[in-house]
Amino acid sequence: MTVSSIGDAILPAVAHPLVAGALLAGGLIVVLAAMARRRRRPAPGHPAASPEQANPVAPSPSARSVPAPAAAPALEKTMTKASDLFVACLEEEGCEYVFGVPGEENLDFLDSLSRSRKIRLILTRHEQGAGFMAATYGRHTGKAGVCLATLGPGATNLVTAAAYAQLGGMPMLMITGQKPIKSSKQGRFQILDVVDMMRPITKFTHQLASADNIPARVREAVRLAQEEKPGATHLEFPEDVAHEQTTSPVIVASQVRRPVADDKSIRIAVDRIARAKSPLLIIGAGANRKLTSRMLTELVEKTGIPYITTQLGKGVIDERNPKYLGCAALSSGDFVHRVIEAADVIINVGHDVIEKPPFFMKPGGCDVIHIGFRTAEVDPVYFPQIEVVGDIANAIWQIKEGLAAQPHWTFESMVRAHRAELDHTAAAVSDMRCPVYPQYLVDQVRKVMPSDGILCLDNGVYKIWFTRSYPAHMPNTFLVDNALATMGAGLPSAMASSMIFPNRKVMAVCGDGGFMMNSQELETAVRLKLNLVVLILNDNSYGMIRWKQANMGFEDWGLTYGNPDFVKYAESYGAHGHRVTSAEGLPALLKQCLDTPGVHVVEVPIDYADNDRILNKDVRELSAALPV
Numbered sequence: 001m002t003v004s005s006i007g008d009a010i011l012p013a014v015a016h017p018l019v020a021g022a023l024l025a026g027g028l029i030v031v032l033a034a035m036a037r038r039r040r041r042p043a044p045g046h047p048a049a050s051p052e053q054a055n056p057v058a059p060s061p062s063a064r065s066v067p068a069p070a071a072a073p074a075l076e077k078t079m080t081k082a083s084d085l086f087v088a089c090l091e092e093e094g095c096e097y098v099f100g101v102p103g104e105e106n107l108d109f110l111d112s113l114s115r116s117r118k119i120r121l122i123l124t125r126h127e128q129g130a131g132f133m134a135a136t137y138g139r140h141t142g143k144a145g146v147c148l149a150t151l152g153p154g155a156t157n158l159v160t161a162a163a164y165a166q167l168g169g170m171p172m173l174m175i176t177g178q179k180p181i182k183s184s185k186q187g188r189f190q191i192l193d194v195v196d197m198m199r200p201i202t203k204f205t206h207q208l209a210s211a212d213n214i215p216a217r218v219r220e221a222v223r224l225a226q227e228e229k230p231g232a233t234h235l236e237f238p239e240d241v242a243h244e245q246t247t248s249p250v251i252v253a254s255q256v257r258r259p260v261a262d263d264k265s266i267r268i269a270v271d272r273i274a275r276a277k278s279p280l281l282i283i284g285a286g287a288n289r290k291l292t293s294r295m296l297t298e299l300v301e302k303t304g305i306p307y308i309t310t311q312l313g314k315g316v317i318d319e320r321n322p323k324y325l326g327c328a329a330l331s332s333g334d335f336v337h338r339v340i341e342a343a344d345v346i347i348n349v350g351h352d353v354i355e356k357p358p359f360f361m362k363p364g365g366c367d368v369i370h371i372g373f374r375t376a377e378v379d380p381v382y383f384p385q386i387e388v389v390g391d392i393a394n395a396i397w398q399i400k401e402g403l404a405a406q407p408h409w410t411f412e413s414m415v416r417a418h419r420a421e422l423d424h425t426a427a428a429v430s431d432m433r434c435p436v437y438p439q440y441l442v443d444q445v446r447k448v449m450p451s452d453g454i455l456c457l458d459n460g461v462y463k464i465w466f467t468r469s470y471p472a473h474m475p476n477t478f479l480v481d482n483a484l485a486t487m488g489a490g491l492p493s494a495m496a497s498s499m500i501f502p503n504r505k506v507m508a509v510c511g512d513g514g515f516m517m518n519s520q521e522l523e524t525a526v527r528l529k530l531n532l533v534v535l536i537l538n539d540n541s542y543g544m545i546r547w548k549q550a551n552m553g554f555e556d557w558g559l560t561y562g563n564p565d566f567v568k569y570a571e572s573y574g575a576h577g578h579r580v581t582s583a584e585g586l587p588a589l590l591k592q593c594l595d596t597p598g599v600h601v602v603e604v605p606i607d608y609a610d611n612d613r614i615l616n617k618d619v620r621e622l623s624a625a626l627p628v
């Protein structure tokens with residue numbers, strides 16, 4: 001920082017009473033550090049910052065280059081209103097948006113937020129939409145997405161989003177209001193023990209009982225949300241605490257780096273991989289971090305070891321790479337499971353027990369090397385022989401440095417199994433029936449989406465078709481929830497993606513069931529002037545459950561419904577409504593929607609008649625018949 005830039009930073013800073021307070025109470029160095037960081041953030045006014053500047057994928061807290069805060073004796077203490085201090089703490093954490101539905105217990109906070117020049121309120125039509133958007137913000141940026149709700153009913157509406165963030169590893173901070181805690185206002189009207197309610201689905205939940213503690217608790221809530229494994233945190237901010245006065249200054253985050261794997265563990269892993277006959281990389285949820293992506297790509301390039309992914313590991317390495325051998329979308333019996341069976345050493349990167357296991361270990365079976373931020377959670381089907389624990393990107397880099405391609409390695413049967421999968425899919429992608437064939441749809445969506453385009457899936461049976469056959473090219477371009485696997489997140493996650501990356505194409509793929517669970521957020525999307533395309537796959541039923549019902553030999557019963565006219569429905573919100581009437585017309589319609597600004601809702605009648613035969617029978621039989 002130059003002398004003049006220091007001056008630039010200080011002058012507007014001291015004009016702000018909160019920062020002046022921090023200057024006096026916390027000392028000059030703290031404020032200079034804070035200012036230096038603020039100057040790197042987007043200028044006031046929104047939408048903020050270009051996505052790349054906004055720090056794409058999961059920055060390690062270690063990326064900070066801020067001098068460590070130094071404590072200085074307080075000179076004079078300035079009184080600050082608690083809700084103003086809370087907002088200042090969020091600003092310090094780099095918060096850009098607060099997504100939510102305020103209630104009367106949040107009005108002090110809302111008033112303080114109205115004066116922020118760094119944080120924008122994103123008002124939604126349901127707290128669940130706000131939570132899904134905040135979690136998706138966290139997933140893309142690595143910074144805690146912040147959402148807001150009132151006490152009781154607002155807080156209960158956040159529960160599904162909390163679980164979504166917690167299980168999915170997405171950093172998110174929830175703030176809920178509460179009636180006064182120091183005096184009774186309306187008896188127990190609307191009062192629930194929200195802190196306890198959030199306990200099993202968060203990493204940290206806390207009631208702010210004193211304004212003095214706000215800076216420490218906000219820092220903790222953000223630190224824990226962002227730290228591996230990222231997840232949800234919750235602060236309850238009662239009405240009477242919100243309008244207290246305090247002299248507590250904002251706390252600036254420390255400089256910290258993640259611990260790296262011990263080099264002895266790296267040597268053991270390298271030695272085992274080198275001695276393998278057919279090593280295989282499996283990329284899981286925890287590997288979905290930006291630096292990890294680069295290191296893994298380099299490892300594959302240098303050694304030629306092939307890889308498969310779990311659903312949440314999709315896109316970490318470009319799936320156009322010839323070393324890509326499939327995604328474990330089904331639990332068993334797919335071609336990809338033949339790839340796995342052909343390996344004698346599995347290098348399992350970022351394994352997260354929250355996903356259905358891509359493979360089941362057996363005594364006497366192949367060896368597994370677990371590479372993760374933490375040690376493996378062992379169970380009867382997962383008991384790795386070797387573990388490399390520490391920052392994943394660094395561990396992969398160390399392994400890459402020590403490992404060379406081995407002439408005795410052979411990948412023939414793995415490649416054969418994947419080739420059989422590609423041939424099987426290729427035979428179906430040109431099926432031009434209408435209602436549309438899922439394999440044709442996946443192929444056409446991939447063709448119209450650019451490499452950096454972001455596909456956001458809701459939960460339904462189409463998820464299996466997309467995860468198996470949509471090659472993701474870049475990290476976080478294929479947002480699927482294979483952790484909570486909730487319905488209803490497709491549209492909000494696409495909205496958040498479009499806000500964060502306004503220059504990229506964004507498409508939500510939803511079932512008619514999942515879309516209707518948060519369809520009211522179309523109003524939010526139109527109000528925010530977002531550009532996105534929402535496909536609604538219409539089978540007039542909860543198709544995924546119907547598919548399982550058929551598979552289990554039950555009668556086709558109890559899972560169908562009627563739908564609104566989706567074109568008129570979209571138009572009533574001010575969105576553009578479209579309906580696919582022929583397979584031939586699909587590509588041009590998708591392209592037109594992606595290239596025309598605004599919110600486009602496209603109803604796609606879908607033919608699921610062959611789901612059961614293909615996914616439960618053909619795929620199993622064909623893959624089982626392959627020689628290993």
Ligand SMILES: Cc1ncc(C[n+]2csc(CCOP(=O)(O)OP(=O)(O)O)c2C)c(N)n1
Pocket residue numbers: 458459460461462485486487488510511512513514515537539541542543544545
């Ligand atoms: C919130 C929630 N409720 C229920 C389920 C169970 N579930 C999983 S998929 C599914 C049906 C999805 O229907 P739809 O969105 O129409 O997609 P389709 O499978 O028909 O393509 C249901 C009910 C769930 N995952 N999440």
Ligand SMILES: [Mg+2]
Pocket residue numbers: 460511512513537538539540541542543544
């Ligand atoms: Mg459906």
